[in-house]
Amino acid sequence: MKLLKTLMTGAAALSLMATTASAEEMRIALVVKALGIGFFEAANKGAQEAAEELGDVEIIYTGPTDTTAEGQIEVINSLIAQRVDAIAISANDTDALVPTLKKAMDRGITVISWDSGVAPEGRQMQLNPSSSPLIGNMIIKLAADHLPDGGDVAVLSATTTSTNQNVWIEEMNKVAGDYPNVNVVATVYGDDLADKSYREAQGLMQTYPDLKAIIAPTSVGIVAAAQAVTDAGKIGEVNVTGLGLPSEMAGHVESGASESFAIWNPIDLGYSATMIAYHLAKGDATAEPGATIPIGRMGEVTLDENSEAAMADPFVYDASNVEEFSSIF
């Protein structure tokens, strides 16, 4: 009985603490596609930085175990239950999250999406790390830069349903005409799984013996492709490029499997998403087409007609700077 009593008092004190904390601090939930992914861990770092700068903000960093919409819905339901002030989400599915996020907005929670977006009716605004046309152009430009004589290149994407990758590849195909020497021969899907991406990359090199470059616009795929190229002894013949994380790619840039790759800064992205969520939840900014929202040290963003905003241009990493960034994310 005594134990029970102690437990009860402890729990009561705990719940009391939780309520007082929520009265003082604004709680912003950073919901990611899945936990344990380097990119999102870095975004969390940026969010924490923003929270420190703002002072009265608590960040709840959360997400499902695997990248499913159903898993994210369970997470959002528990955030609604906790009555957080804002949800900033990188979505696993553009449409499937809409009914749940609508419910969140109905209950007075500020909802924005960042990185991988949600359909307009399910969020107040979407923060893109960069603009899709710029990224689409960047990934093919990176391949072309190291192919003065042109040649065959192939794309290794994530899943067939990945919102981001599909848009970027679409944009890449739009500008492919500007790089007449570069011939995109195939697009394959590694499902953002290391082993499957590795096998798909191997398959590409076998199917297209003249392959000069593999473009992998996914941080899982680019590492797997670089490893496949290294293991096949094709360093110098096949250049792996696309979007990746400096920490995971530093070794492959050093070995020469990858000449260069691009990524925005996920720290900046998490930082900016938190800033926007804060200002919208506080009510000193509004999310409507044409509106401008301050994002601290990153300046400000302006919303387009779909209430979307682009943070910055993608940044190129090569042998000259990858070491420096590999310790950050």
Next chain:
Amino acid sequence: MSDTTPDRTTRHIPDRLQSPLSRALKSWEMLLLIVAVGIFILNALASPYFLDPWNLSDATFNFTEKAMIAFAMALLIISGEIDLSVGAIIALCSTAIGLAMTAGAQAPVLVLVGLGTGLACGAFNGVLVARFGLPSIVVTIGTMSLFRGISYIVLGDSAFTGYPAGFAWFGQGYVWWVITVELVIFALAALIFWLVLHRSNFGRMVYAIGNNATAARFSGIRVERVKFILFLLTGLMSGIAAICLTSRLGSTRPSIAAGFELEVVTIVVLGGVSILGGSGSIPGVVIAALVMGLVTFGLGLMNVPGIVMSIIMGLLLIGVIALPRLWTMLRRR
């Protein structure tokens, strides 16, 4: 001398080994119920947001769809078979519903399409297992790829969206106050499957087949027919779950309900159904579904990362299953 002879009239021979009450108290269901209540109390103590009717109502979505399938799966596993294609059946049903929606169908037709596709998938599994005598685990691993593969071919990287407003009722509607439509379907399914398994001849046949299929056959039970019906039922329940899930998400992608099969099997096994067949009960499955829902929601409220959540779920499964065996081992000593 005659005083020492034992008096026969005082010797008590029970006509039952245990009274129904004490048997119920020692049952698996009671153990699970204690676990469920314990988790409920812990959750209520740990989070100030837990005891809110609306929050609890939201939390039921964590298990309702999976539990609907778990009832049918319980019967299937009791009979000694398994269906690992249920997640894929949901994907195919949802895709079929989406195709019908694109063709301009309204809610009632969409429901029929979902049920029909589920039944068709179940029949396909059933024919392969019951008619051709193939092992169900192999067949359904195959159809798991087949059904979802068809969805991927139809949809590719696109999605069906814009379901009619009437269709949203199944996954987003409320019957009364916080009681969701899905919760009512769950409760009805529990009642029907309880009647089928515990109060009908068919239920006795399922147990008989699971304990000894050969003996069941010699007793005049049409084993193949029963198994075929069980696969049909699993397909049908997957169809119903697909309607609910599609309606709740308001969209269809081929990756819908990925990994559902393992969670459904987890609920069934946690519910005390022997994975080897022959024993188990519907009340056990109902409580197991509640336990799953309570654990995931409670941990979610504390923002426990999903990875830790699956570890806890795994430990709970092993713990609850190992506990009774440990108990009997200790008592024998």
